Amino acid sequence: MEKLIDLGKYIEIGINKLEKNFSGLWEAIDGVISWTVDSMNDVLLGIPFYIIIAFVALGAYYANAGKSAFKIEGLKKGAGLAVFAVFGLLLIFAMGYWEESIQTTTLVIVSTLIALLFGVPLGIVAARSTTADVIIRPILDLMQTMPAFVYLIPAIFFFSVGNTPGVVATVIFSLPPAVRLTSLGIRNVAEDVIEAGRAFGATERQILFKIQLPLAKPTILAGINQVILLALSMVVIASMVGAKGLGSIVYQGIQQNDIAKGFESGLGIVILAIILDRTTQAIAKKK
Incomplete structure (x- = not known):
C-alpha cells in the first residue's frame, strides 16, 4: 500500500x-556516562567479592528486619532473603560471571539514578499542575508502549556503540513509573492535611517537602522499585548495542545457540532481580 504520510x-x-x-x-x-559506568565498575571490581556479598546480605537483612533486626522476630523476617543473597551471589561467582554481574549492576544503578533524577521532578510537576499532567501523560504512554528496540536506533545514532546507548535506552524505557507513581503519591495526599498545613502558615515549598513528599514516600519508593526492575529487564536488549554485563552473555548464547551459557547468565539476572526487588519492596513497605 502506498504511503500517504511518510512520517x-x-x-x-x-x-x-x-x-x-x-x-x-x-x-x-x-563522556560523562562512560566515565561514571567505568569508574563504578573499577571500584566495585576492586572490592573482594566476599565483602560485596556480605554487604548485600546485611542490607537485605536490615531492609526486611527493620528495627527488630536484633530480635527473633527480625531474624525470621530478614534471614530468608539474606541467605538467598549469599547463596545466589556465590552461585554467580562459582559460575564465573562475577565481573559481568557487577557490570550489569552498575548499568542498572546508573540508569536508575538518571531516571529518578528526571522522573521524580517531572512527577512533582505533573502532580501540582493539571496542564503539565495533560502534556506529560501521553508522552509517558508513548514511552511505555513503544517497543524497546526502537530506542536503540537513535541511541546508536547519537552515541555509537557501548554502554552509553544502552544506558540511554534503559533510562527512556524505565522512566515512566518514576513519573507516574511520584505524581500519584502526591495527588493521593489527603486534602485536609494540606489545608491544615496552609492554616498553620506553611508555604507551598514547605507543604511539598514537609507534607506531600513524606506522605507520598511509600508510593515513590514503589516507583523506584519498578524503575530498577525495568532497567534490569533491559540489560539483554542493551547488550545489542555494546553494553557489557550478563545481558551480553545471554546475547552470545542466543547467537551461538549455546543453551548452557544462556541459561547460566539468565539465572544470574534472575538472582539479581530477586535480590533488588525484595530489598526495595521491603524498604517501600516500611512506615
Whole structure:
C-alpha cells in the first residue's frame, strides 16, 4: 500500500539535525556516562567479592528486619532473603560471571539514578499542575508502549556503540513509573492535611517537602522499585548495542545457540532481580 504520510522520513530528518547541531552535547553526555559506568565498575571490581556479598546480605537483612533486626522476630523476617543473597551471589561467582554481574549492576544503578533524577521532578510537576499532567501523560504512554528496540536506533545514532546507548535506552524505557507513581503519591495526599498545613502558615515549598513528599514516600519508593526492575529487564536488549554485563552473555548464547551459557547468565539476572526487588519492596513497605 502506498504511503500517504511518510512520517518516518520527517523523524529521520529531525534526528539528523539534532545529531549535527548538538554533536558537542552528545559527546559530553557520552563522556560523562562512560566515565561514571567505568569508574563504578573499577571500584566495585576492586572490592573482594566476599565483602560485596556480605554487604548485600546485611542490607537485605536490615531492609526486611527493620528495627527488630536484633530480635527473633527480625531474624525470621530478614534471614530468608539474606541467605538467598549469599547463596545466589556465590552461585554467580562459582559460575564465573562475577565481573559481568557487577557490570550489569552498575548499568542498572546508573540508569536508575538518571531516571529518578528526571522522573521524580517531572512527577512533582505533573502532580501540582493539571496542564503539565495533560502534556506529560501521553508522552509517558508513548514511552511505555513503544517497543524497546526502537530506542536503540537513535541511541546508536547519537552515541555509537557501548554502554552509553544502552544506558540511554534503559533510562527512556524505565522512566515512566518514576513519573507516574511520584505524581500519584502526591495527588493521593489527603486534602485536609494540606489545608491544615496552609492554616498553620506553611508555604507551598514547605507543604511539598514537609507534607506531600513524606506522605507520598511509600508510593515513590514503589516507583523506584519498578524503575530498577525495568532497567534490569533491559540489560539483554542493551547488550545489542555494546553494553557489557550478563545481558551480553545471554546475547552470545542466543547467537551461538549455546543453551548452557544462556541459561547460566539468565539465572544470574534472575538472582539479581530477586535480590533488588525484595530489598526495595521491603524498604517501600516500611512506615
